[in-house]
Amino acid sequence: MDGDVVVRPEENPVTTAGAVARAKATAVPASETLPWLISAVLVGLALYFFIGIDQGAVSVFGDTSYVHELAHDARHFLGFPCH
């Protein structure tokens, strides 16, 4: 996907070509990113689950429906199935 335009980032700070070149210079290697990325996915999915689904169809916090009740309007409005 590499473009054939050669741009020295420091010479071209404002244009799109310059911004693309700077982005390429700051691409993140997979090894050091993995712990951050995995935690972000886990926390993101957990939040999605607790706000959208928990205590409706399945429940982690047992039979009290406090989480469901509190986020109830958002659950409907965000498109999740509810009562």
Next chain:
Amino acid sequence: MEARSFVLRGVVAGGVAGLVAWLFALVFAEPQIEAAIAYEEGRGEAEQALAVAGGAAPAGGAEEEIVSRGVQATLGVGIGMVGIGIAVGLLFAVAYTLLHGRVALRPRVLALLVAGAGFLTIYATPFVKYPASPPAVGSDETIGDRTALYLVMVIGSLVFLAAAVAVTRLLRERLGTWNAVLVGGVVYVALAAILMSVLPGLGELTINVVESGPRVSETPLPLRDASGAILYPGFDADVLYSFRVASFTAQALLWGVLGLVFGGLVERRIARETADRATEASAF
């Protein structure tokens, strides 16, 4: 930039997007939700009166309230919107990090593109089959089935987008970028359409078919007595329409703000890093 900076910016941008969606929800969602709850209560009373007239014993007291309507309609909806903003901000940041610097797009354009993909797959495509519904529209007995079907739509859409992107990349050299993207778009729409036609409508779920015959949705029909006379009307079509348009708009706003704020934050950070490096270099 390291992954950490992207993830933290995802949380910030998602939180800001959630706040904006919260304000939107207070103005445009709550009136519809209140109308839907009023309908639900009125209908419950009418159903009970009908049952009592038919010889059934009156059911005991109202449902106990765990969180008051006042809290649900203000703080509760805020916690939900900001929480979802942060959740999708985190997932968004992961997708963005994997693409950053690997495609010929500047950060703010890539951020908006990834946000658009998130809106399309996680919300808009599932919405076409199973649209957002206010309280009273949706049966308690089918919550498990409805949740499973909804998640199938979400996961299916994500898989289909990945397939469409793969097809686009394969064809890019042969067809050129424009045509390859068009073919990818057709692949996505076709796969999504197939899944939608295979999955049942909510009104086709067994419990609902037994109760009121096969229908498209669970939107309440009028309540009738034995002679067929209407005792209580069906759900107000205008409330349903307004609620769904508002829901769709709120999600567009959520993902749009997320993409714009995130892209802006990343470009600012990179510009600062570049400037720092330039200063260091000139110090020697």
